[in-house]
Amino acid sequence: MTPEQLRIFVAVAERGHVTRAAGFLGMSQSAASAAIKALEASSGVQLFNRVGRSIELSAAGRRFLPEAKSVLERIAAARSVLDNAAEGVAGSLAVAASQTIAGYWLPRRLAAFQERYPGVRLNVTIGNTRQVENQVLDGVADLGLVEGRTESDLLRRTRVDIDRSMLVVAKAHPPVQEISPGRPDISSLRWIVREAGSGTREVLHDLTRGMGIPFDALRIFLVLPSNEAVARAVEAGAGATIISQLVVGRAVAEGVLQNVSLDLPKREFALISHRDRQATTSQGALRSFLLEASSGPR
Structure with missing residues (x-):
């Protein structure tokens, strides 16, 4: 499977329609269909059920969707690391974190982040999950870290660790x-x-x-x-x-x-950001750093 196939799969899955997904991605409907068929053929798994003119995720497709999104997030994170290395990272970054994360999980990670990116000035505020979610939605915080569920569909949510x-x-x-x-x-x-x-x-x-x-x-x-x-x-x-x-x-x-x-x-520690706000270089650097740390030894 290729990153492009994953990107097309996620777009089709989220829109429930090949033509709409193709339009969103700026490609032809036939190219999008071919990519899905190639992905299914290479894996030997049917990812979508075709019901008349409609398309819906199969049981395997539903299980695969969060993993595909996670891979795409990591690719974006890796790209951001290279971009940051090329242009340098500086500026201020407002982070809101829920109490368990802020008090016990985040400090050593932020210390390591600042060693790598000394030009970034961090401002961390602490609240509960709902307060952190609202700060990110309101633009008070650039990024949030929560251990509870979030409610708004305006948020991008990425798992960075697991808690017991x-x-x-x-x-x-x-x-x-x-x-x-x-x-x-x-x-x-x-x-x-x-x-x-x-x-x-x-x-x-x-x-x-x-x-x-x-x-x-x-x-x-x-x-x-x-x-x-x-x-x-x-x-x-x-x-x-x-x-x-x-x-x-x-x-x-x-x-x-x-x-x-x-x-x-178990519950997840998640990094949240607003879907409609363009990430700055420093935000991308912190996202990449936390994803990199989450894939390392525990």
Whole structure:
């Protein structure tokens, strides 16, 4: 497969129509169709179902689409690295990051970025996922980094890492009741949670939804505005929380907190930017750098 075939595949998939995709790409309908057929032939997989005059993604095509987008993002990132090397990178860059990312994931990456691009001046603000999304939409931030879901279709979203959440209680907390092995009775716990709009709270919302329990039925004892405040309250025995392993991993390893066995889905750390705003050289450099770091050893 070639980058051009991937680019045509993504355009057709997003528009659900070969002719419209061809027009968007500035090529003929026959050339676009030929590229799709060649991609399917080389892979031996049918990516689209042809229903009358309509076209829709097959099950394999739906699975392939995010991977194709990711490859194209990386190609663009690689191109940006070469462009930056040729012309130099300088200027200011406003970055908004959600709390877990800003406090535990981002600092060493920004330090390494500044070593490579000393001419870029970084201004970082911290908020929850919803606040970061709004800053990028409003143009207050050039780029955002979030661990929760974003809502606007005006945003370009690219995964840069994976995070694991944990259910933790204090060391002296009595054994947590279980509905069944590995399934704690979360309704019996007293909860300490982050504010609405945070990615951490979103994980708890998803958990209650999956267990068929109304979120409002939880015994929420405290709502706090930071991960550190939540972790300290749990350590003090005030209740239970779901929080990133980056925040409490050391406390669990040292026995200050205990991890309650619960299979929580992994969540992505994502880089977001506005689709309609042209990226500056410094923005492209940071995007490329974070994508480069995400593909390296973990």
